[in-house]
Amino acid sequence: MIIQAIFIVMTLCTLGGAVGVVSSRNLFHSALYLILSFFGVAGYYVLLSAGFLAVIQLMVYIGAIAILILFAIMFSRESAMNSAKESQANRQRWLGLPVAMGLFISLIAVIIPVNWPIQQTAPTTDMVRDLGVAFLTSYLIPFEVVSVLLSVALIGAVMLAREENPPVKETK
Amino acid sequence: MQSIVDFIVSLNIPLITQPIAKLIIDLLLAAVVAVLAPSSLVILTWLERKIIGRIQDRIGPNRAGPFGILQAVADMVKMFTKEDITPTKADRISFNIAPSLSVMAAIMVFAVIPFAPGFVGADLNVAVLYVVAIGGFSTLSILMGGWASNNKYALLGAFRVVAMLLTYEIPMVMALIVVTLAAGSMSMVKIIEAQSSMWYIVSLPVAFLVFLIAGVAESGRSPFDLIEAESELIAGFHVEYTGIKFGMFMIGEYVHMLALSFLLAILFLGGWQIPFINVAALPGPVGPILGFISLMIKVSCFVFILMWFRGTLPRFRIDVLIDFGWKFLVPLSLVLVIAVAVAVKLAQGFGVWAETVALLVVNLLVAALAVQSQRLVANSRRLK
Incomplete structure (x- = not known):
C-alpha cells in the first residue's frame, strides 16, 4: 500500500515535472521542473530495488547535468535573470510535431505489446559488485568505448572554450 | 531496535501489529534525527562564537545566561521575530x-x-x-x-x-x-x-x-x-x-x-x-x-x-x-586512486598490518610526488 502511494507521488513528480519543462514560460523554471522530473525517475529506481542507479541518477543528472544547465542559463540569457516570459516554440514547431508524434507512437507500439516479466525471486542485494564485475568482464569493450567518448567530449569542450591567441602573460 | 518493536507488540494494543510497530519506531527515529540535527545549531553557534572569540582575543558572548550559553536562544528569538x-x-x-x-x-x-x-x-x-x-x-x-x-x-x-x-x-x-x-x-x-x-x-x-x-x-x-x-x-x-x-x-x-x-x-x-x-x-x-x-x-x-x-x-x-x-587536488586524487587500487590488490591476503603498511607507503609516495611536483612548478615560475 505504501509502495503504491510512493509510486503515485513519484509518477506525479516525473510527469508533472515533464509537463512543466515544456509548458513553463521561464527557462529557469523549466530547468527546475526538469530536476523534479529526474527526482521522480530516481524514485522509480528505488522502488525497483536499484539503489545504485537511483543514487547515480541523483548524482549525475541533478548534481551535475541539471546544475550545469542552470549555470548555462544564468550565464547566457539576460532574460532568464529578469524572469522575462519566453515563447516555448520557435519556427520549427510544425516540423517538430510529426517527429514528436512519430516517436510517441513508435514507443507506445513497442511498450504496449511487451509482456513484462515479473520475477518472484528477490533481486540481488549487492548490485554494485555485480555491476562492477560486469563492467570489467563481459561489457569491458562498451565500457571503455564510453569512457573514451566522454574523454573526447571533455577535451573537445576545452578546445572549444580555449582562446585562439592567448594573450601574452605579463612578466615581472 | 528489534526489542523495542517486540515490546510495543507485546502491549497488545489493537491494530498495532509487527509491521505497524516497526513503521512507528522508524518514523519516530527519523523524527528524532531530523529534529536533533538542526537543534545542534543552538550549541554550534554558541560554541563557534565562543571559540572564535577566544582565538581573536575576545571573550565572546557572555551576557545571556552562564557563559553566554543562552545567546543562541536569543538569536533564534530575534530571527523568528x-x-x-x-x-x-x-x-x-x-x-x-x-x-x-x-x-x-x-x-x-x-x-x-x-x-x-x-x-x-x-x-x-x-x-x-x-x-x-x-x-x-x-x-x-x-x-x-x-x-x-x-x-x-x-x-x-x-x-x-x-x-x-x-x-x-x-x-x-x-x-x-x-x-x-x-x-x-x-x-x-x-x-x-x-x-x-x-x-x-x-x-x-x-x-x-x-x-x-x-x-x-x-x-x-x-x-x-x-x-x-x-x-x-x-x-x-x-x-x-x-x-x-x-x-x-x-x-x-x-x-x-x-x-x-x-x-x-x-x-x-x-x-x-x-x-x-x-x-x-x-x-x-x-x-x-x-x-x-x-x-x-x-x-x-x-x-x-x-x-x-x-x-x-x-x-x-x-x-x-x-x-x-x-591543478593540484584533482591530479593528486586521481593518482592516489590508482596507487591505492594497486596497493590494495597487492597486499590482499597478507593480513591487516601488511595492508596498512602498503597503503601508508603508497600514500607517502604520492604525497612526496605532489610536493616535489609543486616545488618544480614553483621553481620554474620563479626563474621566468
Whole structure:
C-alpha cells in the first residue's frame, strides 16, 4: 500500500515535472521542473530495488547535468535573470510535431505489446559488485568505448572554450 | 531496535501489529534525527562564537545566561521575530523553496550515518555515493536562492558556488573512492567495521587531507567562504533573505558542518570504534552507549578543527581556489586512486598490518610526488 502511494507521488513528480519543462514560460523554471522530473525517475529506481542507479541518477543528472544547465542559463540569457516570459516554440514547431508524434507512437507500439516479466525471486542485494564485475568482464569493450567518448567530449569542450591567441602573460 | 518493536507488540494494543510497530519506531527515529540535527545549531553557534572569540582575543558572548550559553536562544528569538521579506521582483516560489531545500539536503545525510553499533537509519550499500548525491541538493538550493533573489550580488554568489562546488566535488569523490577501495564496500557500517584494527587516518593520510579540504570547501565555510565574501559580495546568495528564511540557510550551513564532521569521523577515525575494545561485542546497552560517546568525541574534535580553520585562515581568492582545485587536488586524487587500487590488490591476503603498511607507503609516495611536483612548478615560475 505504501509502495503504491510512493509510486503515485513519484509518477506525479516525473510527469508533472515533464509537463512543466515544456509548458513553463521561464527557462529557469523549466530547468527546475526538469530536476523534479529526474527526482521522480530516481524514485522509480528505488522502488525497483536499484539503489545504485537511483543514487547515480541523483548524482549525475541533478548534481551535475541539471546544475550545469542552470549555470548555462544564468550565464547566457539576460532574460532568464529578469524572469522575462519566453515563447516555448520557435519556427520549427510544425516540423517538430510529426517527429514528436512519430516517436510517441513508435514507443507506445513497442511498450504496449511487451509482456513484462515479473520475477518472484528477490533481486540481488549487492548490485554494485555485480555491476562492477560486469563492467570489467563481459561489457569491458562498451565500457571503455564510453569512457573514451566522454574523454573526447571533455577535451573537445576545452578546445572549444580555449582562446585562439592567448594573450601574452605579463612578466615581472 | 528489534526489542523495542517486540515490546510495543507485546502491549497488545489493537491494530498495532509487527509491521505497524516497526513503521512507528522508524518514523519516530527519523523524527528524532531530523529534529536533533538542526537543534545542534543552538550549541554550534554558541560554541563557534565562543571559540572564535577566544582565538581573536575576545571573550565572546557572555551576557545571556552562564557563559553566554543562552545567546543562541536569543538569536533564534530575534530571527523568528524579524520581518519576513520577499522582494517584489524576486521569483516567489524558488525564493521560498530554496531555504528549506538547503536544510533538507543537510539533514538527509544523517539518514545513512551509523551512530552506534546497530543504530543506523538506513544501511545503504551505496551510502558513500548517497552522501555525494545529496550534496548536489545543497548546491541547488544556493543556486536557486541566488537566482530567485533577482539581485546581482546574490547571482554572483551563486555563480561562485557552482564553480567552486563542482571543482571540489571531484577530489571529494576520489577520496571517497579511495576509502571504498580500502574497505571493499560503500556501506558506512562496513567501512566502520573494516577499521576495527586500523583507522584510515593512519593508513590513508593523503586521502584524509584531500577529503578534509574538499569537504570544508563543499560546506562553503572559511577559508572557502567566497560564496558570501562580505568585502566583495555583501552577503552573497542570501543577501535578500531575512528572518527565519535566512536562519534556515544558517541551519543548513551548520548542519552541513556537523554532517561533514560525522563523515570524517566515520570514514577516517573508525566511527564508533574504540581502540583495543571490541565495542560491538560488549553486552547489552553498554556497547551502543560507549560507541556513541566515542563517535561524539571524534565528531567534536572535527567540529573544533573546522571552527579553528575559520578563526585562523584568511579567505582564498577565487582564481587561486579554482587553480588549487583543478591543478593540484584533482591530479593528486586521481593518482592516489590508482596507487591505492594497486596497493590494495597487492597486499590482499597478507593480513591487516601488511595492508596498512602498503597503503601508508603508497600514500607517502604520492604525497612526496605532489610536493616535489609543486616545488618544480614553483621553481620554474620563479626563474621566468
